Amino acid sequence: xxxxxxxxxxxxxxxxxxxxxxxxxxxxxxxxxxxxxxxxxxxxxxxxxxxxxxxxxxxxxxxxxxxxxxxxxxxxxxxxxxxxxxxxxxxxxxxxxxxxxxxxxxxxxxxxxxxxxxxxxxxxxxxxxxxxxxxxxxxxxxxxxxxxxxxxxxxxxxxxxxxxxxxxxxxxxxxxxxxxxxxxxxxxxxxxxxxxxxxxxxxxxxxxxxxxxxxxxxxxxxxxxxxxxxxxxxxxxxxxxxxxxxxx
Amino acid sequence: xxxxxxxxxxxxxxxxxxxxxxxxxxxxxxxxxxxxxxxxxxxxxxxxxxxxxxxxxxxxxxxxxxxxxxxxxxxxxxxxxxxxxxxxxxxxxxxxxxxxxxxxxxxxxxxxxxxxxxxxxxxxxxxxxxxxxxxxxxxxxxxxxxxxxxxxxxxxxxxxxxxxxxxxxxxxxxxxxxxxxxxxxxxxxxxxxxxxxxxxxxxxxxxxxxxxxxxxxxxxxxxxxxxxxxxxxxxxxxxxxxxxxxxx
Numbered sequence: 001x002x003x004x005x006x007x008x009x010x011x012x013x014x015x016x017x018x019x020x021x022x023x024x025x026x027x028x029x030x031x032x033x034x035x036x037x038x039x040x041x042x043x044x045x046x047x048x049x050x051x052x053x054x055x056x057x058x059x060x061x062x063x064x065x066x067x068x069x070x071x072x073x074x075x076x077x078x079x080x081x082x083x084x085x086x087x088x089x090x091x092x093x094x095x096x097x098x099x100x101x102x103x104x105x106x107x108x109x110x111x112x113x114x115x116x117x118x119x120x121x122x123x124x125x126x127x128x129x130x131x132x133x134x135x136x137x138x139x140x141x142x143x144x145x146x147x148x149x150x151x152x153x154x155x156x157x158x159x160x161x162x163x164x165x166x167x168x169x170x171x172x173x174x175x176x177x178x179x180x181x182x183x184x185x186x187x188x189x190x191x192x193x194x195x196x197x198x199x200x201x202x203x204x205x206x207x208x209x210x211x212x213x214x215x216x217x218x219x220x221x222x223x224x225x226x227x228x229x230x231x232x233x234x235x236x237x238x239x240x241x242x243x244x245x246x247x248x
Numbered sequence: 249x250x251x252x253x254x255x256x257x258x259x260x261x262x263x264x265x266x267x268x269x270x271x272x273x274x275x276x277x278x279x280x281x282x283x284x285x286x287x288x289x290x291x292x293x294x295x296x297x298x299x300x301x302x303x304x305x306x307x308x309x310x311x312x313x314x315x316x317x318x319x320x321x322x323x324x325x326x327x328x329x330x331x332x333x334x335x336x337x338x339x340x341x342x343x344x345x346x347x348x349x350x351x352x353x354x355x356x357x358x359x360x361x362x363x364x365x366x367x368x369x370x371x372x373x374x375x376x377x378x379x380x381x382x383x384x385x386x387x388x389x390x391x392x393x394x395x396x397x398x399x400x401x402x403x404x405x406x407x408x409x410x411x412x413x414x415x416x417x418x419x420x421x422x423x424x425x426x427x428x429x430x431x432x433x434x435x436x437x438x439x440x441x442x443x444x445x446x447x448x449x450x451x452x453x454x455x456x457x458x459x460x461x462x463x464x465x466x467x468x469x470x471x472x473x474x475x476x477x478x479x480x481x482x483x484x485x486x487x488x489x490x491x492x493x494x495x496x
Contacts, residue, residue, distance in 0.1 A: 078423045079383060090368055094378035101371035120338055123349035130342035133381055135327060175326045 031056045031102070032086035034076060036063045037242035040144070040200030041095040042083045043233075046242070047196055048099045050232035052110035058245050064153075096129065099193055111232070113193045125187040128194035135175075139168040140201035147208040162210075170213055173220055180219035185227075195227050202228065203237055279304045279350070280334040282324060284311045285490035288392070288448030289343040290331045291481075294490070295444055296347045298480035300358035306493050312401075344377065347441055359480070361441045373435040376442035383423075387416040388449035395456040410458075418461055421468055428467035433475075443475050450476065451485055 031049070033056050035042030049056050061067050061082050069080045077084050077093045084091060085098045087105075092098050103113045115121035142165045146157045179186060187194040202224055205211060214224050227233065235241045279297070281304045283290035297304050309315050309330050317328045325332050325341045332339060333346045335353075340346050351361045363369035390413045394405045427434060435442040450472055453459060463469050475481065483489045 078426070079379075087368075090371065092371055092375050094375050094382065097371065097375040097378040100374050101367070104367045104370065119349070119352045120335075122352065123338065123340055123345065126348050127340050127342050127345040130345040130381075131327075133378075134342065178326070 030054075032059055033057070034059045034061050034073075034084040034086075035082045035242075036061055036068075037239035039063055039082055040204060041081070043200050043203070043236045044095040044197065045083045045085065045098045045102070046236035047199060047230075047233050048102045048113065048193070050235045051113060051196070051230075052102060052106050054102070054106065054110075056245065058242050060242075060246070096133065096193075096197060099196070103193060111191065113191070113196065115190075115192075121188065125192050125194050128186040128192075129197055131186075132194065132197045135172050136169075136198060137201065139165045139172065140198075140205060143169060143208070143210050144201050144204040147210065148204040166210060166213065169210070173213055173217055176223075177217040177220050180223050185223065191227065191230070195223070196233075199227060199233055199236075203233075278302075280307055281305070282307045282309050282321075282332040282334075283330045283490070284309055284316075285487035287311055287330050288452060289329070291448050291451070291484045292343040292445065293331045293333065293346045293350070294484035295447060295478075295481050296350050296361065296441070298483045299361060299444070299478075300350060300354050302350070302354065302358075304493065306490050308490075308494070344381065344441075344445060347444070351441060359439070361439075361444065363438075363440075369436065373440050373442050376434040376440075377445055379434075380442065380445045383420050384417075384446060385449065387413045387420065388446075388453060391417060391456070391458050392449050392452040395458065396452040414458060414461065417458070421461055421465055424471075425465040425468050428471050433471065439475065439478070443471070444481075447475060447481055447484075451481075 031054070033042070033045060033049075035045070035058065037058075037060070046056075061073055063082070067073055068077075068082060074080055076091070079093060081093065083095055083098060084093050085101070087101075092101055100114075104116070107114070107116050114125055143162060146162050146165075150157055176186070183189060185191050185195050186198075202214070206214065206224070206228070215221050279302070281290070281293060281297075283293070283306060285306075285308070294304075309321055311330070315321055316325075316330055322328055324339070327341060329341065331343055331346060332341050333349070335349075340349055348362075352364070355362070355364050362373055391410060394407075394410050394413075398405055424434070431437060433439050433443050434446075450462070454462065454472070454476070462472050
């Protein structure tokens with residue numbers, strides 16, 4: 001690196017330190033995010049952006065009016081889902097894949113959410129990410145849908161489904177409880193994407209009676225409190241932050 | 249690298265070239281795989297090992313007698329599932345996580361199943377891996393369970409479930425058909441883990457009436473034929489190969 005580039009880098013770092021604000025990319029360099037500020041999957045990606053101290057250009061897709069299923073949006077994501085990330089000509093869907101992409105592109109910036117240099121640690125992190133996808137997410141999403149999403153759209157919670165699904169989540173949480181006895185976070189003693197991926201469902205479920213399944217397990221409870229309190233997460237699920245970003 | 253180490257490496261390469269056999273690790277250096285030779289998830293990991301030309305030490309967990317739910321195995325994987333990989337003291341579960349781990353540890357060996365050097369290409373590959381997990385796998389697993397697993401265990405297929413699930417799979421395959429018009433494989437023109445992850449369910453479904461959903465879409469059909477024919481895959485789902493490996 002030449003001296004002049006070093007100087008520029010140093011000046012930028014000083015500006016960030018003085019303003020106490022994340023370094024804002026020029027608009028053309030920012031990620032564009034198609035999303036909705038009440039969508040749990042959108043929150044997942046926003047949490048990663050905030051952990052990394054990255055700004056973004058938000059494009060609202062109104063899930064309440066079904067905009068995600070209209071031809072104009074289906075041409076962007078044929079699966080009819082948000083979030084979608086645009087990075088120049090690259091378009092990515094699936095919130096977990098987008099999260100991994102942002103973390104890989106900015107691995108040494110902000111919170112380090114994965115251990116890129118140690119493939120064994122990365123193996124453990126990847127395992128816990130897939131445990132979230134295949135063990136935690138299915139019962140958690142069903143419980144979120146029944147108790148949080150359905151009431152928001154005027155539909156009735158099916159308590160038979162809730163009662164059948166809670167024991168499935170309990171089995172998973174029993175294993176988490178055991179794991180978190182000896183580990184501060186799921187993949188080790190550092191917060192990683194494996195923890196972050198759980199947040200959207202947990203945020204919803206802590207406002208339902210399913211909350212007791214988390215609170216009755218002391219190590220799970222400690223973990224949930226810790227990850228939910230992260231400033232990046234609080235900002236990710238704050239709809240005002242999304243609309244503020246639109247105005248910038 | 250010292251000259252003597254270079255010489256050893258060169259000699260090993262020559263031995264591999266002469267014998268035309270994959271380089272066999274000493275037993276203590278081999279991966280140990282807890283699995284079952286009729287388990288679709290076990291096949292996923294074996295396919296990666298064969299693509300990489302790696303031998304392994306198989307430990308059979310008999311799913312037919314429910315060995316995976318007995319305390320001796322639950323102490324290895326509390327989720328009661330195969331496969332499990334042991335690499336020295338490291339233990340990994342979740343077939344997709346194990347696959348990613350093996351690929352990362354041996355990135356320049358055998359078939360290159362991911363683009364580690366280009367984070368944008370890796371982003372597209374990761375997206376298609378997650379599309380498999382969240383879009384393809386749920387209906388495909390339900391259809392496999394109803395039509396292939398249930399009959400094997402003496403249970404009756406619920407055709408109501410089959411009829412309700414097939415349209416979900418069709419929606420996914422319509423999107424794949426469009427994608428595969430312009431791309432030889434899902435994530436681009438090279439075979440990657442994103443394609444490989446689909447194989448276990450496809451292998452089962454091509455022996456059911458759901459086969460027609462794949463065959464009626466020309467580009468999907470071409471893709472399915474191509475990935476199913478890979479020698480590494482044929483070996484992965486050949487139970488004899490598992491038992492042969494046990495005898496070595």
